[in-house]
Amino acid sequence: MKLKLADLIDNLVDAKVEIAKFKDILPKRATEINLLKDQLEKQGHILWETPYYFFAKENGEKDGPYCQRCYDSNKKLIRLQSPGKNGYWQCNECTSGYKDSTYSAFSYTPIASSRRF
Ligand SMILES: [Zn+2]
Numbered sequence: 001m002k003l004k005l006a007d008l009i010d011n012l013v014d015a016k017v018e019i020a021k022f023k024d025i026l027p028k029r030a031t032e033i034n035l036l037k038d039q040l041e042k043q044g045h046i047l048w049e050t051p052y053y054f055f056a057k058e059n060g061e062k063d064g065p066y067c068q069r070c071y072d073s074n075k076k077l078i079r080l081q082s083p084g085k086n087g088y089w090q091c092n093e094c095t096s097g098y099k100d101s102t103y104s105a106f107s108y109t110p111i112a113s114s115r116r117f
Contacts, residue, residue, distance in 0.1 A: 039075050051098040067091035
């Protein structure tokens with residue numbers, strides 16, 4: 001009888017250890033599930049307009065543009081920057097560059113105009 005009780009206590013300890021493992025895993029899984037839900041929700045709102053992505057907001061407005069490379073490889077929405085406002089867009093995450101339909105290589109740049117010979 002004493003041996004059986006010892007076995008039961010051992011089993012109970014094992015079970016408690018297993019439960020402790022799940023207590024550790026469950027919050028991580030919940031976080032992962034929320035992240036995936038968020039990604040799925042975003043996928044329904046992502047618009048492809050060559051050469052980059054836009055995000056369609058609930059009110060119908062478009063937000064962006066966002067980097068094609070970052071979204072396709074990591075599902076990250078990285079906002080593109082266009083310092084020259086000349087149709088050339090750059091990603092600060094992966095350094096990809098994009099030229100849209102308004103791109104002009106001959107746009108005004110203050111640095112070039114200040115050069116003297
Ligand atoms: Zn990028």
